[in-house]
Amino acid sequence: MPIYSGGLGVLAGDHLKEASDLGLPLVGVGLMYAEGYFSQRISEDGWQVAVNNPLTFDDLPVQPVLDKNGELLKITVNFPDCSVNACIWELRVGRIPLYLLDTDLDENAPNDRKLTARLYWSDIDLRIAQEVLLGVGGVRALRALGYEPSVWHMNEGHAAFLTLERVRELVAGGTPFKKAAQKTRGNNVFTTHTPVPAGNDEFPLWLIDKNLSNYWGELGLTRDQFIDLARSHQAWGETFSMPILALRHSEGRNAVSELHGRVSRRMWQFLWPEVKEAEDVPITSITNGVHTGTWMARRLRVLYDKYLGEDWLDRLDEPETWDRMDAIPEAELWAVHMHLKRKLVFYVLNRARTRWMAGGFHPVQVIASGTMLDPYVLTVGFARRFATYKRATLVFDDLNRLLDIINRPNRPVQVIFSGKAHPDDEPGKQFIQEVYRAVKKAENGGRLVFLEDYDINLARYLVQGVDVWMNNPGRPTEASGTSGMKAALNGVLNFSVLSGWWREAYNGENGWAIGPDADLDAVVSDEADADSLYDTLKNEIIPLYYTDRGANDIPVKWVTRMKKSLRTITPLFGTRRMLKEYVERLYLPAMK
Ligand SMILES: *Cc1c(COP(=O)(O)O)cnc(C)c1O
Numbered sequence: 001m002p003i004y005s006g007g008l009g010v011l012a013g014d015h016l017k018e019a020s021d022l023g024l025p026l027v028g029v030g031l032m033y034a035e036g037y038f039s040q041r042i043s044e045d046g047w048q049v050a051v052n053n054p055l056t057f058d059d060l061p062v063q064p065v066l067d068k069n070g071e072l073l074k075i076t077v078n079f080p081d082c083s084v085n086a087c088i089w090e091l092r093v094g095r096i097p098l099y100l101l102d103t104d105l106d107e108n109a110p111n112d113r114k115l116t117a118r119l120y121w122s123d124i125d126l127r128i129a130q131e132v133l134l135g136v137g138g139v140r141a142l143r144a145l146g147y148e149p150s151v152w153h154m155n156e157g158h159a160a161f162l163t164l165e166r167v168r169e170l171v172a173g174g175t176p177f178k179k180a181a182q183k184t185r186g187n188n189v190f191t192t193h194t195p196v197p198a199g200n201d202e203f204p205l206w207l208i209d210k211n212l213s214n215y216w217g218e219l220g221l222t223r224d225q226f227i228d229l230a231r232s233h234q235a236w237g238e239t240f241s242m243p244i245l246a247l248r249h250s251e252g253r254n255a256v257s258e259l260h261g262r263v264s265r266r267m268w269q270f271l272w273p274e275v276k277e278a279e280d281v282p283i284t285s286i287t288n289g290v291h292t293g294t295w296m297a298r299r300l301r302v303l304y305d306k307y308l309g310e311d312w313l314d315r316l317d318e319p320e321t322w323d324r325m326d327a328i329p330e331a332e333l334w335a336v337h338m339h340l341k342r343k344l345v346f347y348v349l350n351r352a353r354t355r356w357m358a359g360g361f362h363p364v365q366v367i368a369s370g371t372m373l374d375p376y377v378l379t380v381g382f383a384r385r386f387a388t389y390k391r392a393t394l395v396f397d398d399l400n401r402l403l404d405i406i407n408r409p410n411r412p413v414q415v416i417f418s419g420k421a422h423p424d425d426e427p428g429k430q431f432i433q434e435v436y437r438a439v440k441k442a443e444n445g446g447r448l449v450f451l452e453d454y455d456i457n458l459a460r461y462l463v464q465g466v467d468v469w470m471n472n473p474g475r476p477t478e479a480s481g482t483s484g485m486k487a488a489l490n491g492v493l494n495f496s497v498l499s500g501w502w503r504e505a506y507n508g509e510n511g512w513a514i515g516p517d518a519d520l521d522a523v524v525s526d527e528a529d530a531d532s533l534y535d536t537l538k539n540e541i542i543p544l545y546y547t548d549r550g551a552n553d554i555p556v557k558w559v560t561r562m563k564k565s566l567r568t569i570t571p572l573f574g575t576r577r578m579l580k581e582y583v584e585r586l587y588l589p590a591m592k
Contacts (some may be wrong), residue, residue, distance in 0.1 A: 002036035003100075015575060018579045028098040064088070075172065193245075258503070395415070
């Protein structure tokens with residue numbers, strides 16, 4: 001279902017899969033983006049071209065929800081000058097239903113039909129309407145389907161209007177606003193996923209008037225009282241802030257890593273003026289995880305079945321399960337890893353071939369897409385959204401130094417890049433271009449590679465098949481990061497900045513750090529991080545990979561490190577541990 005842009009969407013899917021595994025009675029609500037998120041092409045000069053492919057619903061694992069007469073079940077959301085209908089698609093994620101709202105109906109005005117066409121419009125006029133549909137319409141959809149949820153979990157601020165719709169239901173039944181807000185707050189849970197402004201939607205007040213002027217009356221509020229629910233003061237004027245709305249109307253609040261918790265408590269401290277110390281701000285943290293069954297290579301699962309006991313997947317989050325790691329012979333683990341690495345290389349070659357045959361591809365682009373990759377060379381992966389804070393170009397800080405490191409005879413290194421920039425993110429697209437220009441240079445010998453159209457499928461090959469997973473965002477803007485967890489549970493070693501999840505997972509022996517474990521307020525320059533990156537790559541990672549190989553050509557010390565990584569990271573950074581924490585620390589208290 002290509003209706004995600006990056007980590008947040010993938011995490012939402014993993015959350016549902018784990019809820020299915022655990023038998024948790026959870027349902028998901030979202031929007032059915034009829035055009036999905038875009039496919040990416042890269043032009044010869046490295047410019048990202050976005051291709052929008054309308055989804056063919058008949059080919060997707062979704063079904064429309066019908067009412068008892070066999071007609072489409074529809075909900076209605078009223079805007080000041082129109083009402084918009086939406087039908088509901090159901091997708092089964094194991095035992096968990098996911099309901100997706102779709103406004104592409106004949107009776108809606110052409111503009112309203114496009115409301116659910118795409119994920120992440122930059123047009124804030126459309127975005128606010130999408131969020132009203134998701135929040136208000138989402139509650140109405142659940143009611144129409146007959147649900148009486150005991151806990152309401154908002155995954156980021158986009159759904160925050162649901163808090164008001166729940167209040168409106170009570171106000172309509174005669175409860176005054178204040179009391180209704182108090183009653184509903186207790187079982188709302190809100191997760192903030194990023195400190196980056198692009199993830200914290202704020203709308204200018206004229207848009208609130210335009211989209212919600214019919215709504216505050218229904219809540220028994222004046223315009224001013226309504227705006228006050230989420231008023232935010234920016235240099236460019238007053239706004240209505242979705243995260244503020246959610247934080248004020250939820251009793252359960254969390255960030256997604258320990259450090260992100262600290263960042264969030266500081267960032268939102270002003271909402272609790274009576275709280276003196278930032279650390280006392282009532283926002284906790286639950287570190288993200290990934291769905292093990294989705295991301296772990298099948299070959300590795302087979303190996304675990306043999307050595308960890310057949311019930312290891314049921315005891316995934318128990319550290320004792322992983323004590324049995326020692327029983328796995330180095331040679332067998334290495335054989336699985338080499339298999340996955342060859343599988344990645346051949347997959348990349350085939351993609352390059354198909355792309356070359358499709359036309360419009362310059363020969364140098366064929367090389368840039370990985371046709372010179374060698375499965376026996378130390379391989380580093382770097383793949384994620386090209387948001388500038390993720391600093392994809394950091395490794396090119398000193399190109400000559402990088403070329404010197406990757407081209408050494410007998411100890412070469414290859415680096416695979418992949419990732420999309422938001423179509424309207426010009427600096428992000430320039431980062432892709434900068435990477436692509438370096439990748440096209442003959443001097444790198446085909447060892448720097450950029451793969452078009454990063455998505456879940458490509459991600460699975462990469463996180464299972466490279467040797468090292470590199471991540472070097474600026475601190476502390478990466479709230480958690482999850483791709484490194486996917487790599488770790490496949491025996492791929494992380495080489496990352498000590499921010500987000502890696503700061504919690506790194507123990508000095510299960511991967512490598514880029515830069516220092518800096519204090520929140522410390523400023524570390526890009527140059528210093530790049531210097532650390534080159535240094536560790538050259539003096540630690542490369543020697544560990546290429547030296548001390550016995551007669552059977554196995555880098556025993558490397559495999560030892562793989563085992564340390566697998567053993568320490570797999571039990572802790574899965575959705576198993578994560579969802580149990582959500583249940584125990586947020587959902588159950590909210591139910592009470
Ligand atoms: C896991 C994943 C992400 C998130 O990666 P980060 O490096 O944590 O930002 C983004 N896109 C895809 C396709 C993924 O599978």
